[in-house]
Amino acid sequence: MLRAAHFPPMASPTTFVALRKSLVPVLTISYFPSCHSLPKLSTFSAFHSFFSTPVTPSRPYSSTLTLRQLSPMLGHPQLKLAASFNSESSYGDSREILVQHLLLKEEDQVLLVELQQRIAGGEDLGDLAVEYSLCPSKQEGGMLGWVRKGQMVPEFEEAAFSAPLNKVVKCKTNFGWHLLQVLSEREESLLKDIQPEEFHAKMQDPSFIEEAQLIDVREPEEVSQASLPGFQVLPLRQFGSWGPEVTTKLDPMKDTYVMCHHGMRSLQVAKWLQTQGFRKVFNLSGGIHAYATKVDPSVPTY
Numbered sequence: 001m002l003r004a005a006h007f008p009p010m011a012s013p014t015t016f017v018a019l020r021k022s023l024v025p026v027l028t029i030s031y032f033p034s035c036h037s038l039p040k041l042s043t044f045s046a047f048h049s050f051f052s053t054p055v056t057p058s059r060p061y062s063s064t065l066t067l068r069q070l071s072p073m074l075g076h077p078q079l080k081l082a083a084s085f086n087s088e089s090s091y092g093d094s095r096e097i098l099v100q101h102l103l104l105k106e107e108d109q110v111l112l113v114e115l116q117q118r119i120a121g122g123e124d125l126g127d128l129a130v131e132y133s134l135c136p137s138k139q140e141g142g143m144l145g146w147v148r149k150g151q152m153v154p155e156f157e158e159a160a161f162s163a164p165l166n167k168v169v170k171c172k173t174n175f176g177w178h179l180l181q182v183l184s185e186r187e188e189s190l191l192k193d194i195q196p197e198e199f200h201a202k203m204q205d206p207s208f209i210e211e212a213q214l215i216d217v218r219e220p221e222e223v224s225q226a227s228l229p230g231f232q233v234l235p236l237r238q239f240g241s242w243g244p245e246v247t248t249k250l251d252p253m254k255d256t257y258v259m260c261h262h263g264m265r266s267l268q269v270a271k272w273l274q275t276q277g278f279r280k281v282f283n284l285s286g287g288i289h290a291y292a293t294k295v296d297p298s299v300p301t302y
């Protein structure tokens with residue numbers, strides 16, 4: 001879960017192991033000048049068991065960052081989201097939902113009932129999570145971010161994906177009682193690798209460079225040594241200057257391609273862009289080095 005201040009290494013809470021069954025990229029960036037060293041992706045260990053199946057570069061990815069956590073970076077107030085879709089999902093199983101929750105001990109049933117009554121009386125689940133939740137997400141109003149089926153423990157997933165939008169429902173897992181609320185839903189986004197050969201074929205079409213968004217996250221001194229036409233340079237080291245404005249600088253609805261030297265930094269940024277609502281994000285596998293060695297020897301290597 002990302003804030004601009006999190007790009008230096010951030011400690012991972014140990015109790016957050018409650019919710020996800022898989023490694024969900026949390027995008028805490030420790031910058032390395034060369035793609036030879038993989039930037040560190042930190043995961044909240046709490047989500048480590050609430051989400052499943054580690055993400056690998058050979059298949060589409062799904063990431064989860066929370067709007068409440070992103071709002072300080074983007075300069076927005078804490079977001080109180082209203083439903084943007086009907087409670088009957090139009091996406092079927094191919095959807096992601098935006099969830100916040102509050103976690104209590106199993107024996108705290110009296111408090112559970114009290115909080116349910118307070119919510120029924122108009123109090124906000126996020127505000128109550130800050131005060132009462134046992135989950136480290138309490139610091140962000142209980143926001144868990146965008147999730148999809150197959151990522152959550154079964155009891156929580158069943159309750160969340162069957163809950164009407166904005167209605168607070170309860171469920172019980174082996175971690176305790178949860179009060180959860182689905183704030184919005186969307187069609188599942190896409191994040192995948194694109195091989196140099198396929199990307200090269202696309203680059204031969206002049207309309208591709210005009211219609212797609214091409215981002216080079218290398219440093220200026222690297223770009224001066226080797227570059228490809230059409231790419232906008234957004235150096236990872238300067239994330240603090242362009243990250244907060246990325247959704248105004250770029251169009252999340254357009255296909256977005258990200259490149260670095262060897263494909264590591266670009267993958268990290270691609271995952272983050274997905275969490276910012278970019279619908280289709282492609283990471284150039286192997287970076288500009290693979291592009292130069294496999295398809296276009298006129299591009300210098302370094």
